[in-house]
Amino acid sequence: MNLVAAIEWAEGYHRRGLYSPMGVAFHWVMAALMIFQLAHGWYLEWQPVGGNKYVGYQTHTQIGLTIMLLGTLRLFWHSQLSGPGNVDGASLTGKASRLLQTWFYVSFFALPISGWVMWSTLPSDLPLSVAGVIPFPNLPFDQLSEGLQHRLMQWAATTHFWIVWITTLVIPGHAGAAVLHYVFKRDRVLPSMFDLNGPRVPGVVGSAPEKGSVAGPPRT
Template sequence: MTTLRPERYSALAIILHWAIALLLLFQIGLGWALEDLPKGAVQFSGYQFHKSVGIAILLLSLARLVVRLFKARPAPVQDGKAQMLLASAVHVLLYAVMILGPLTGWIIVSTAKVRLQTMLFGKVPWPDLPVGQAFHEPAEVLHGALGTVGMALIVLHVAGALYHHFKREDVIGRMLPAAIRSHGAIGIAGFAAIALGAGALICGLFLSFSGNKSPGAKPPGEVASGSAADVPIEEPSASASSEPAVAESAAATAAKASPWKLEKGGRLGFAAEYSGEAINGSFSRWDATIVFDPEDLPGSSIRATIDLASVDSGDSQRDDMLRSDSFFAVGAHPKAQFVSTSIKEAGQGRYVANGTLSLHGQRKPMALRFALKISGDKATATGNATLQRLSFGVGEAEWSATDQLKDAVGVNFNIKATRQAP
């Protein structure tokens, strides 16, 4: 018994086709733009997103291949032998690009000297492939070429579809919902799809990634001017320590303590020692919620969140190492957070904020010492703290020895703030 081929592709095949087409064009544009992004946190964010989109394309392409193999589809349009051979070659090569592009990218990530945990869209951990370092360079060369090859194949694919459409052969319509039937409507839908594809390519080329924003603070319910709006405050789980709730409760019931908004130009830095050499760096993205009054210390609180991917130590290779799984592991733990539990006076204009630092999946107590000068509604503060990196699991394996890289790391800040209305 012969199974009749349908006039159109199945609904699932249609959905997968257009989803992959738009994502692939977006990914090609994004891939071309990555090298031109500013080095550091901006480029890091771009590459992380590029990896996520690539894995999404791989999974959708494998699903599309399964549908193609097991679901009945329309018969090939009859044409000249050369045209049919070219059409088949373009289809096969497109599948190769859709699958080999993400696979070679996955190999590059899995064999990189600086290992970074891949988190799909910042949420789902994705494993590395068990392949050797010898695969790195060939994968890198092939991956770079596939963008250009993929773009050429897409142009040929679109040209072939338009060629048949102008011959009044229903090729485009087979990949459209059955409701679109007339030749004119199919043509309009086809050109709309081309416009959407061009838009996806342009979107990838010019997509903006945050990174070089000035530090700032956000009072409750408000993002401060100059702060990193894309760095949300991480709420601890219910099973975690209750210090944040204590701090928030104190702020809510304070009679005098007021929120403060950080001004632009503040700095959050760190200092470490490697082989006797001082390493000084900073973070370009961080924010804070500050409620404070010297006359109401029980009602005062500090909550600061740092985007660890924004680390800048003055050396791009070292910054990549700090972001890697050996140190901050920003893929799995993108942010650090300090939440005060109490603030006490330590002398004239000097204070100690005791609290908890969450870093690299660990929560440890930390004391933040700072000097504060308030003049009307303006304040200037400088402060510092010391932490032991190994207690947070920062610097593992060969970096766990302290003869070269010291365990103690200093944290320092210098900020100006303006008092806000309660």
């Protein structure tokens, strides 16, 4: 399936007010990774200094770089689609939703980058990689003075700290808003994040097959 066919396939879901399986997969995979990272980061803070903590920070940084890669792919995918339009963008809830979404994208990049900066100021020979597969270099901070490296570490650590705290508070707000949409507004914002059956509109790309029929590949 080429990109044009994949976009048309996803738009078939959006025309029915649903998120595409690709969008749903991006959402839940990245949500799981972000929640794990927040918990793992707090866990590492309480660990005694030593080799295990060092290796833990290496793993933490590598998962962060993976989130940054997925965030890049998700941003590109999102930019190609019109979206299901389940929320009125001009309403207060629509503006709040857009603000939260923007913050999440900021965190997808700001947290890994600040973590990368911190790791690059440490005297370590442990290599970095994306998802444990794609090698990723350290920043060339070893050429800088110790004082400048220390200031970079402090800047990155402070930035990381505040973004972590804000994101920790934003996630429950995001989840709570989805539940409120479902309970009070009775719209499809929350159900559409779980419904992968596709639009049931004959002839629409992405439609679920009729009973007794065999689903074919998306048309190009």
